[in-house]
Amino acid sequence: MTVRIRKYSWQLAPGHIRDIRQKVFVEEQKVPPELEWDDTDEIADHFLAVLPDNTPVGVARLFSTMDETGHIGRMAILPAFRGQGIGEALLRHLIAESAGQYQELKLSAQQHAIAFYERAGFHVCSEPYDDAGIPHLDMRCLAPTLLAAQAGSGRLTPLQLGKDPQSWLFESESGLLELMDSVVGQTSQRLWLYDRILDHELYDRGRFRELVSDLARRHRLSEIRLLIHDDQPLIKRRHQLVELMRRLPSRIDLRLINSDYPYEDQPFLLADREGVVYRHDFIRPSGFASFADSGRVRLLSENFQRMWNAGRSSLELRELPI
Known part of the structure; x- marks a missing residue:
């Protein structure tokens, strides 16, 4: 009507x-x-x-x-x-x-x-x-x-984790942030993040910290893993995720890539068993997000686990004062 x-x-x-x-x-x-x-x-x-x-x-x-x-x-x-x-x-x-x-x-x-x-x-x-x-x-x-x-696109369950079968493409930082927050905001237990650094523009934001904190405190079996290449930007400048990690060490863990072993060239974020935000490279805010893609999440989870097992803890971050 x-x-x-x-x-x-x-x-x-x-x-x-x-x-x-x-x-x-x-x-x-x-x-x-x-x-x-x-x-x-x-x-x-x-x-x-x-x-x-x-x-x-x-x-x-x-x-x-x-x-x-x-x-x-x-x-x-x-x-x-x-x-x-x-x-x-x-x-x-x-x-x-x-x-x-x-x-x-x-x-x-x-x-x-x-x-x-x-x-x-x-x-x-x-x-x-x-x-x-x-x-x-x-x-x-x-x-x-x-x-x-996306109005009028015909999506039946847009942005619903586990329900929205169509991928969302993004070519801007604003689109990346909206999709990343939408995925993380619906995560119930497992959040795995892989990137070169914990870029302050992407991850050192009040809303993102709130979403990660809610997840960490909501479920006694919640598991948040941060896997990065370089921790020096985190040591030089305070970061909300690092401060949260040091307050909730049993729920949030960070490791550094071991460059002696194979590693991925594209950053990604995995939410539970079905959500993924995937970027084409470490520099540009370009890629796609899927809210119901268990096959891709399974494959990326295996790659993440392999890199995680070969990684190491950051001794310098551990010694920073809270």
């Missing part, structure tokens, strides 16, 4: 926005009014979906926080218009609105709607919790710009 999306501030928003939220959340879902109407409305952008004849059918809001994160909320479609693609169109519009503006999108999804948001490129990042008597889970999208560029 064709819809148009209109954007308003709360001060100039038409009454239709409040009416739809009142009908869906307060009357249908029994959300207490004091929880539905909050101060966030004043700082958010509000979106109204209307049919070609101007019939209002759905709403959503979008606001930002200080960490370059956009938050989507209060998405609602009137009962008579559900199942017609209006929610998908509204969500695609919000993602397009966020492209180039936010590095990350977050939302709180009702449990029954998880698959809907997964089809749009969001993944679960919390345990279930209760909100206004309704089971919810937090979800995030770490590649809104890539998703917006």
